[in-house]
Amino acid sequence: MPSLFFLSPAKRSRQRDVWAVVAIGLALVVYGAISEDLGLVNTLGTVFMYVVLTQAWNILGGYGGYLNFGMVTYFGVGAYTTALFYQYFQVSPFLTTPLAGVAAAIFGILIGIPTLRLRGAYFAVVTMIITFAVQIAVLAFPFTQGAMGVYLSPLSLDPRAVEQLFYFVFFGLAVVTTILVYGIEHSNFGWALVAIREDEDAAEIIGVRTTEIKWIANALAAFLTGIAGGIYAERVLYIEPTSTFALDISLNVVLMAVIGGAASWKGPLIGAPLVLLVAQFLRVTITSEANRAIFSVIVILIALYVPAGVIGMIEEIRRRRALRRAKLAALAGSE
Amino acid sequence: MLNSLLYTLFEGSLLGMVYAIAALGLSLTMGIMGIVNVAHSAFIMLGSFFALELLERLGIDPIFSFFVALPAFFIFGALAYRVIVTRVERASQTQGLVALFGLMVLIESLSTMAWTTNTRVITAPYTNSHVVIAGITLASVNIIASALALLLLGAFWWFMRYTLTGRAIRAMGQDRTAARTLGIDVGKLSMLMFGLGIASAGAAGVAIGMVFPFAPQTQIEWLAWAFLIVILGGMGKVENTLIAGLFVGLLQTFATSILPFDYVYLLLYVGLAIVLVVRREGLIGAARRTI
Numbered sequence: 001m002p003s004l005f006f007l008s009p010a011k012r013s014r015q016r017d018v019w020a021v022v023a024i025g026l027a028l029v030v031y032g033a034i035s036e037d038l039g040l041v042n043t044l045g046t047v048f049m050y051v052v053l054t055q056a057w058n059i060l061g062g063y064g065g066y067l068n069f070g071m072v073t074y075f076g077v078g079a080y081t082t083a084l085f086y087q088y089f090q091v092s093p094f095l096t097t098p099l100a101g102v103a104a105a106i107f108g109i110l111i112g113i114p115t116l117r118l119r120g121a122y123f124a125v126v127t128m129i130i131t132f133a134v135q136i137a138v139l140a141f142p143f144t145q146g147a148m149g150v151y152l153s154p155l156s157l158d159p160r161a162v163e164q165l166f167y168f169v170f171f172g173l174a175v176v177t178t179i180l181v182y183g184i185e186h187s188n189f190g191w192a193l194v195a196i197r198e199d200e201d202a203a204e205i206i207g208v209r210t211t212e213i214k215w216i217a218n219a220l221a222a223f224l225t226g227i228a229g230g231i232y233a234e235r236v237l238y239i240e241p242t243s244t245f246a247l248d249i250s251l252n253v254v255l256m257a258v259i260g261g262a263a264s265w266k267g268p269l270i271g272a273p274l275v276l277l278v279a280q281f282l283r284v285t286i287t288s289e290a291n292r293a294i295f296s297v298i299v300i301l302i303a304l305y306v307p308a309g310v311i312g313m314i315e316e317i318r319r320r321r322a323l324r325r326a327k328l329a330a331l332a333g334s335e
Numbered sequence: 336m337l338n339s340l341l342y343t344l345f346e347g348s349l350l351g352m353v354y355a356i357a358a359l360g361l362s363l364t365m366g367i368m369g370i371v372n373v374a375h376s377a378f379i380m381l382g383s384f385f386a387l388e389l390l391e392r393l394g395i396d397p398i399f400s401f402f403v404a405l406p407a408f409f410i411f412g413a414l415a416y417r418v419i420v421t422r423v424e425r426a427s428q429t430q431g432l433v434a435l436f437g438l439m440v441l442i443e444s445l446s447t448m449a450w451t452t453n454t455r456v457i458t459a460p461y462t463n464s465h466v467v468i469a470g471i472t473l474a475s476v477n478i479i480a481s482a483l484a485l486l487l488l489g490a491f492w493w494f495m496r497y498t499l500t501g502r503a504i505r506a507m508g509q510d511r512t513a514a515r516t517l518g519i520d521v522g523k524l525s526m527l528m529f530g531l532g533i534a535s536a537g538a539a540g541v542a543i544g545m546v547f548p549f550a551p552q553t554q555i556e557w558l559a560w561a562f563l564i565v566i567l568g569g570m571g572k573v574e575n576t577l578i579a580g581l582f583v584g585l586l587q588t589f590a591t592s593i594l595p596f597d598y599v600y601l602l603l604y605v606g607l608a609i610v611l612v613v614r615r616e617g618l619i620g621a622a623r624r625t626i
Contacts, residue, residue: 299437
C-alpha cells in the first residue's frame with residue numbers, strides 16, 4: 001500500500017517546488033534590476049531565451065514523445081519575420097513579435113500536417129531535414145537577401161538599459177511559457193499528450209484525437225519559439241541564414257530538455273541554465289567542441305540510466321526518502 | 336542534346352548508387368530492428384576520415400580502404416550495439432532516439448576536435464582522371480565509387496536472401512517473438528545486423544569521401560539524404576534502397592541541369608514532404624501502421 005503514504009508528501013513537494021521557483025524568479029527580478037555585471041545579465045538573458053525554447057520543445061517532445069530536432073526552423077522563421085518587417089516597413093521588432101509567432105505557427109502547421117501523421121522517429125529526422133530546406137530557401141530567395149542577411153538598427157538606449165531590457169523581456173517570456181507548460185501538464189491536453197507518448201494506438205482507441213492534439217502541440221511550440229526568435233533578431237541586430245538557422249540551436253534545445261528532464265515543467269528550468277552556465281564555465285578552460293562532447297556523453301548516460309533527467313533523479317531520491325520515512329513511521333506505530 | 340541527356344543519365348545513376356549505400360545500413364537497421372539510428376551519418380563521416388587518414392599516413396588506396404572499413408566499422412557497430420542499443424532496445428523509442436542522438440553529437444564533436452571543421456578531399460591517383468564511354472566523359476572516381484557501391488549492395492542482397500543467417504535476420508524483422516520461439520538467437524543477430532549497418536556506413540563513407548568533399552559538421556546532411564532514400568524506398572530491403580537511391584541520383588542530376596543548384600535541394604525536400612503525405616511509409620514499402 002505504498003501509494004497511500006505518498007499521496008500527501010508528493011502534493012506537498014509539488015507545492016514546495018512551485019514556491020521555490022517563484023522565490024528564485026523574484027530573486028532574478030531583483031538581480032536584473034540592480035546588477036552591474038553586464039556579462040552575467042547578458043548570459044542570463046540567453047538562459048531565459050533557451051528556457052522558452054526548451055519549454056516549447058517540451059510540450060510535444062517531453063509530454064508527447066515526439067522529438068523535434070529542428071526547433072531552430074521556427075526560431076529562424078520568427079527572427080526573419082521581425083527582421084524583414086523592419087527591413088521593408090521600419091516597424092520595431094517589439095511590435096511585430098506576435099506576427100513572428102504567428103508566422104512560425106503557420107510554419108509549424110505546414111510541417112506538422114505531413115510529418116505528425118507518422119510515428120515519432122520520422123518526425124524527429126524530418127524536422128532536422130526541414131531546417132536545411134528552409135535555410136536553403138532563405139539563402140536563395142531574393143526578398144530575404146540571401147547570405148547578405150538583414151540588419152536592424154540598435155535601440156537608442158545605453159548598454160546597461162539594453163541588456164536589462166532583453167533580460168526582462170526574455171524573463172517575462174520564460175515565465176509566461178513556464179506557466180503555460182505547467183497548465184498543460186495538469187490539463188486534459190497534457191494527459192492526452194502523455195497517453196500518446198505511452199501508447200499511441202491505445203490512446204486512439206480510448207478516444208484521444210491523437211493527430212489533432214499533436215498538430216496543436218506543435219503549432220503552440222512553434223508560436224512560442226517564433227516569438228523568442230523575433231526578439232532574438234532585435235537583440236543580435238544582424239541575422240543571416242547560416243547562424244540564424246544553425247543546427248547548434250536545435251541540438252542545444254534537445255540537450256537541455258533531456259538533461260534537465262523532459263515531460264516536467266521543471267526540467268527546462270534546470271536544463272537550460274545548467275547546460276549554458278556549465279558551458280560558459282568550461283569555455284574558459286577548454287574549447288567549445290570539448291564541452292559539446294561532454295554534454296553528449298551526459299545525454300547518452302541520461303538516456304541509458306535516468307530517462308527522466310536531473311529532475312527525475314531528484315524526484316526519485318525524494319520518493320525513496322518518503323518511503324523510508326513512511327516505513328519508520330509504520331514501525332514506530334506498530335511498537 | 337542526346338549526349339547531354341546520356342551524360343545526365345549516367346552521372347545520375349552513378350551518384351544514385353553511392354546514395355544507395357549511404358542509406359543501406361539505415362534502411363536495414365530501421366526495417367529489421369526498428370531502430371532509427373540517427374548516428375548513422377556520423378559513422379559515414381568517420382568512414383571518409385578513415386580513408387583520408389589511411390591514404391595520407393600509410394598511402395593506402397581508398398579502394399583498399401573500402402574493404403578494410405567493413406570489418407573495422409563492424410567492430411564499431413557491434414560495440415555501439417553492446418554499450419548503447421541493448422540498453423534502450425526494449426525502452427521507449429524516444430529513449431533510444433535520444434541515446435543515439437547523443438552518440439551522433441559525441442562523434443561529431445570528437446571529430447571536430449581531431450580534424451577541425453575544414454573541408455577535406457581525398458586525392459587518389461585517379462581523382463582527376465576521366466573516362467570516355469560512348470562519347471561521354473565521366474569522372475573515373477564516380478565510376479569506381481559506384482562500382483564499389485554496387486558490389487556492396489550485391490553482397491548485402493545475396494547475404495540477406497540466400498544465407499541462413501540472412502534468412503534468420505529477415506525472420507527476426509518480421510516477428511521478433513516468433514523468431515525467438517523458433518530458436519533464433521535474436522540478441523546475437525541484432526548485434527550482427529547493427530554491426531553490418533555500421534560497416535556499410537563506414538564503407539559508404541569511404542566511397543563518399545572519394546567523390547564529395549567532407550567535413551565533420553556536414554555529416555548531418557548525409558543523414559538527410561539517407562533518410563530521404565529510406566522514406567522513398569521503404570525500409571529493410573536492399574533492392575528497394577538501390578531503386579530509391581537511383582531515383583534520387585537521377586532526379587538530382589536532371590534537376591541540376593535545368594534548375595539553379597540551390598533549388599535542387601529544395602525540390603527534393605518538397606518532394607519528400609509530398610511523399611510523406613501521400614504514402615505514409617515510403618513509395619515502395621507497404622504502410623506499416625499497426626492499426
